[in-house]
């Protein structure tokens with residue numbers, strides 16, 4: 001059967017040139033980067049190259065980059081580490097549409113005595129700057145707003161948020177896991193104090209990410225141990241993964257603009273194709289201000305998991321914000337936050353494409369989708385008249 | 387994550403549709419996830435002659451709807467009332483734990499449709 005991957009926001013394959021840079025560090029160059037001997041020095045050299053590649057991608061200093069196990073750890077560490085070290089107070093501002101790594105960390109902190117404001121978003125999933133300003137209190141220790149949303153792709157006004165945070169002397173963290181390699185990021189221009197990224201979304205290996213921490217920002221450790229990562233994130237350096245991450249981020253930030261344009265073109269092709277072939281469908285997220293490869297549709301009268309299964313039977317891999325796929329039974333908090341009624345949120349489909357998505361794959365998807373929607377609608381007790 | 391039987395009933399659901407002038411109709415919503423199932427029964431002398439369904443729900447909901455209709459077709463009302471979600475799930479070679487609630491939809495819709503019929507025909511035979 002033909003297989004078409006349209007779930008790039010979930011994860012990506014490791015590019016061959018990334019893997020080939022990694023492999024020696026599983027083989028002959030296996031030293032512990034913290035050993036003094038030649039084995040260790042070679043590994044340490046690789047770690048430093050990887051670190052500076054990550055730093056370059058976001059306009060940071062090498063010493064401001066800390067490798068972690070991935071986006072989730074970076075988010076947990078950024079939030080807990082900053083608020084527990086803060087002298088300003090125990091108030092956090094975030095948004096209703098953050099990734100669970102941020103939301104659930106905040107919920108846990110509430111149980112521990114912190115106060116959290118979850119900013120609402122508009123129908124496109126954009127945080128309002130006025131609402132942000134209004135939420136700021138003298139004891140606000142941290143603002144954590146994601147760069148771009150993983151489900152609906154909406155990009156937040158990060159530079160403006162950074163400016164507001166700076167004017168109010170509040171530390172600003174952003175989860176940029178989805179944005180890196182798609183949106184130009186400069187931590188200084190945007191006044192970002194902490195930033196979470198992950199390798200596997202940009203054709204790097206799974207299990208490694210980084211947290212950027214601006215020099216001078218107070219942050220406590222999550223874990224305690226050795227002196228790795230300047231004592232802030234102990235544990236033996238994972239050299240092969242760091243090397244892979246470094247190579248992947250360098251590739252992901254090369255020709256960013258041209259690649260974005262190509263991706264955006266493909267996205268519009270899918271969008272127009274779906275809109276012209278299927279009725280009672282809406283696009284979720286911002287029409288323009290969104291990640292180039294992200295599309296999120298709601299098809300009325302059908303349920304997302306049934307749709308995903310049907311697509312999978314045709315070899316097409318996508319994802320959904322439907323309750324039925326998450327195991328939590330509630331439809332996606334993001335789709336509810338942009339105001340979708342439950343049953344509409346249920347019928348959502350996220351299609352995320354990448355540089356490798358071909359014309360043929362797009363044609364195949366546009367050919368296979370309409371009959372699937374038609375079949376599921378014929379089976380549904382809900383109709384236009386209801 | 388789903389058994390072959392579930393996928394079979396999902397891809398080729400039996401008894402999808404509606405019955406004109408049905409003897410009983412049952413519509414239920416799943417309390418847990420908000421999904422909806424509607425069952426139409428054609429009953430003659432205490433026996434379910436025909437049954438059709440429409441479901442707005444996940445793969446498990448569609449498969450259990452299909453299987454449940456197969457299991458009650460040709461049965462007496464008394465027998466059909468004994469249908470449990472567990473029996474439906476077993477007939478499908480099991481469902482993942484998080485999907486067990488989906489099979490309740492089918493059981494409850496069958497019961498609701500029979501109750502609808504009994505409410506309209508209080509003196510009708512049950513078998």
Ligand code: FES
Pocket residue numbers: 323324416419420421443444445446447485487488491
């Ligand atoms: S019926 Fe709703 S999740 Fe299965």
